[in-house]
Amino acid sequence: MVTECITDKKILMKGNYAIANAAVLAGCQCYFGYPITPQSEIGEFMSGKMQELGRGYVSAESELAAINMTIGACATGVKAMTSSSSCAVSLMQEGLSYATSDQLPVVLVSVMRGGPGLGNIYPSQGDYFQTTRGGGNGDYRLIVLAPSTVQECADLTYKAFYLAHKYKNPTVLLADGLLGQMMEPVEFKPYPYPEIDNSGWALSGAKGRDARIIRSYAPIADDQCIYLEKLFDKYKTIEENETEWEEIGTEDADVILVSFGSTSRNVKTAAKICREKGLKVGIFRPITLYPFPSKRLNELADKTKMFISVEVNMGQMVDDVRLAVNGKVPVKLIRKGVGAPPDPEVIVSQIEELI
Numbered sequence: 001m002v003t004e005c006i007t008d009k010k011i012l013m014k015g016n017y018a019i020a021n022a023a024v025l026a027g028c029q030c031y032f033g034y035p036i037t038p039q040s041e042i043g044e045f046m047s048g049k050m051q052e053l054g055r056g057y058v059s060a061e062s063e064l065a066a067i068n069m070t071i072g073a074c075a076t077g078v079k080a081m082t083s084s085s086s087c088a089v090s091l092m093q094e095g096l097s098y099a100t101s102d103q104l105p106v107v108l109v110s111v112m113r114g115g116p117g118l119g120n121i122y123p124s125q126g127d128y129f130q131t132t133r134g135g136g137n138g139d140y141r142l143i144v145l146a147p148s149t150v151q152e153c154a155d156l157t158y159k160a161f162y163l164a165h166k167y168k169n170p171t172v173l174l175a176d177g178l179l180g181q182m183m184e185p186v187e188f189k190p191y192p193y194p195e196i197d198n199s200g201w202a203l204s205g206a207k208g209r210d211a212r213i214i215r216s217y218a219p220i221a222d223d224q225c226i227y228l229e230k231l232f233d234k235y236k237t238i239e240e241n242e243t244e245w246e247e248i249g250t251e252d253a254d255v256i257l258v259s260f261g262s263t264s265r266n267v268k269t270a271a272k273i274c275r276e277k278g279l280k281v282g283i284f285r286p287i288t289l290y291p292f293p294s295k296r297l298n299e300l301a302d303k304t305k306m307f308i309s310v311e312v313n314m315g316q317m318v319d320d321v322r323l324a325v326n327g328k329v330p331v332k333l334i335r336k337g338v339g340a341p342p343d344p345e346v347i348v349s350q351i352e353e354l355i
Contacts, residue, residue: 010187015150015179018186019109020045022157023081026191028107030056030080032069034088037121038177039111042083056080063088067095067106074104075214077202079161083109085177086127087118090135096170097136100231101216105164105171105198109157112176114338123177124338125261128316131172132290139228141235143171143242144289146260150184156287162193167238168201174289176312178262178340239291246285249275250300253282255355258297258321259310260286263341267310270347281351289317294324301328308354310334312341 013021020042023031031050033043043059050057056073060066066082073080084092089110099106112127114120131144143163145156156173164171203212218224246264249271250256259267264285274281284300284307286293301307306329309318315333322331334350336342342350 010185012183013150013186014041014181014183015153015175016041016111016181017045018150018154019083019157019173019175019180020049021188022154023107023161024049024053025188026158026161027079027195028055028081028161029078030070030073032058032060032066032073032080032082034060034063034066034084036085036088038113038123038180039083039085039109041180042109042111063091064095067092067099067108070106070108071095071099071102071104074099074106075102075203077198077204079105079107079165081107081109081161083111085111086113086115086124086130089127089130093130093135094137096134096142097138097140098216099170100136100140100142101138102214103168103231104214105161105168107160107164107171107173109173109175111180112174120338121177122339123262124313125176125263125311126313126316126338127174128289128311128313131174132292132320140231141169141238141290143167143169143238143291144174145171146174146287146289147179148261148264148285150179150182150186153179154186154188158191158193162196163242165196165198167234169234169238174261176262235291242288243291243293243295244287245293245296246283246287248283250282250284250304252280253303254280254305255351256282256284256300256304256307257310257347257351258284258286258307258317260289260317263310263312266341266344266347269344270351273344273348274351277348279351279355286317292320292324294320297321297324298326298328301325305329306355307331308334308351310342310347312336312338
């Protein structure tokens, strides 16, 4: 078990531990969780470190309890986090809908495993729809960040806390079982973002000021319409300011491979092999799955001949790629339902078949 909080040096560390360590360094004051493979090491780390630092830690009785405890803590303005995986995150959907309506800075780490249903413990990217579309009721959006390395697991954990508090919006770090369990060198720098002042809305007791109410209910339909417009104005601001992606070799590419998370690692190797074979293949990796970099993909569609989405699911992100491209060029799919990403050589052979 890793219990040391690492700063200012590079260390070989498992992805789950890197996420937990970064959360502590980001100033997470409360953690509530329930163990489930392949993310249990996050709670394991937090069970020791949070108590050592005098911060809040609860091993909840269920995922339902964990998300609602996180909502309660966030309502007081503190940095609070929960973590889980796939079928267990399904149980949190009602809470995430409430947290979005209440505009609370919940941070959720979701380390994906195979599905649907109970599925299995092997890595998967099958929860793309779950996080980018949402399984709760109503119109809402979650900010979703997708790391591809253990270093990014740490860096994007920092960013998740910052964005959650900057926009008062639940934010998901969407990793997968491969990233959670693999070990890579990772370097932890001090938390790089400004602290957000939550004193203007947090519930802290009236203390001589007017009382505050955080609620997710508007009894008048017109009032709810007005509130939804305000929420979606906020989402538009997020789209304009926080969309992030990585591009490699798209300048002259005839084919652009689109992938996210750990799958993009094998895709990068496949693109390199294609280039060595004389095939002009580029890479586009969304880092924010919401906001999705649709505008940039649409621009690239004016310069390339084909997009191929490579995913460890039965085809989910490909829908967003097709919407972004808007029929300008063909969009194809290379998929694997569950497990480790396809080998680069397998990806290359399928690219050659598609083109």
